Amino acid sequence: MEIPLKVESLSKTFGQRKIVSDLSFQVKLGSIHGFLGPNGAGKSTTIKMLTGLMLPTSGSVEIFGKKLDPTQSNYKSLIGLLPEHLPLYLDMTPRESLQFMMKLHHQKLDSSREEQMIELYGLKEVYERPIGHLSRGFRQRIGLAQAMVFDPKLIILDEPTNGLDPQSVVEFREILRHLSKTKTILFSSHILSEVELLCDEVTIIHQGQIKGSGPIEILGKQFKRGQKIHFLTKNSEVQIPNAKKNQTNTQGEVLWTIDFTDENDHRREVFEYCAEKKIQILELWTEKSDLEDLFLQLTESKK
């Protein structure tokens, strides 16, 4: 079977600093592959090397079986990239920018393709308005439409949901699910839950090195997930074991946080403990640790 993306011992150094070292992984045809790592792990640098925007210090990248060579342009219409910083001409309308992208790839935007793009990315109402006047959510969709319009087989997205409001994130996820029926998608993120929702396979990197790569169920077991319980109390005088006193607001309410390394439900325990000690809880909520916390735990435990 054809492999859309094969990375072999990819490394990048700037002077003395190793940004990425010895990355090897594969993306299967028709899959959504998550590329996970905390901020500064080397995800964007890797993506630049995967798309030929940057030359690796060593190692190789193969796109559909062909070795990627930045001096050639034979691979360029195979990859659609949505970078973290959206490459948009704010003075163009979505129509103009899609037409321009097609011309860059020596194609013509016919009306059926145009309608398809408007429909899929929900661009009907903004299609003739300058991109500079549109919201972040629309810009993100136009960015993706731009990367997709010339029909690449492999789509690479760098932190696509950063800075989107929850509604747009849900819509964006739907678009990706729809795309995955016909395309192979690699998408980077630092949010574990997002990757879990969408991806079949995942590659995790930290400090430029691979911590794991493969089907998500298998990797999920390797990384224990934790959670945080936050709660507000009226009285700041009390002591609660294991809890970290975070901040006091103007009304004298105190925010506490307890870190748990397992996934069991601890809300009841916390509530009962406070009830016993007559500490009034005003509000209580949980937060699942994101990947960044996981990596912090991981690196701290190694010290």
Add this chain to the structure above:
Amino acid sequence: MIYHLLKKELHSIFSTPLAYILVSLYSLISGVMFFNLLVTYSDGIQVVNPEMLKGISFVDEVVLRLFANMNFLLLLFIPLITMRSFSEEYKNQTINLYWLSPVKEWELLLAKQLAALIVILSFMAMTLIYPMVIWGVGINDLSLLVQCYFAILLNSLAYISIGVFFSSLTENQVVSAILTILSIMLLWMISWGAHLSSNYYLSELMAYLGITVHFERLLRGTINSQDLVYYVSVIFIFSFLSLKKLGMRKFI
């Protein structure tokens, strides 16, 4: 491909007010200069003794001076046009759209240079009114006008290739404009330095490297291959350097 790229460039240039402001300012300032030259000349010929008038010609006092002044204005205006070329693409990271598509570096560079040239041509079109005003009164020689505009055109091409090069170096438009202005001024000043050196070869070299000598010869119509080689070299060198800079991403 170049046609599509050029169309896009012109769209971005003319969709902002900057281009219109610059064109209006250019024609306003050059218009004031033209008026001034005319007034000074007509005042002058009324005051001086008719015997002395023999050494003063309308072409020297008004036409050539006008074109020299227009050239001076270009020193300030061309960097303001070219500063956006690549700097803005770097800043918005839209440059990657080209590198992710089959577009070649030279195609993009040429489109940027041509777009700047078209803006400059629109500047020049606005100045065509001056020769019309004095046609038949002060001048009636079409070849003089052609050589003057040809001189301005070659100078513009040289300045554009310098401006686009500095724009390809940085994502900061202001830095790009300042570097371009300084470099063009340096090209002017080299030939002034020629008088300071006592070494014959050095002073000859400095005189050749300066752009003013060549520009003046072109204006006066005493055109020779030396001058053409000079302009072609400047344009070629800065275009070559820009291409090298654009291609560097493949090697770092």
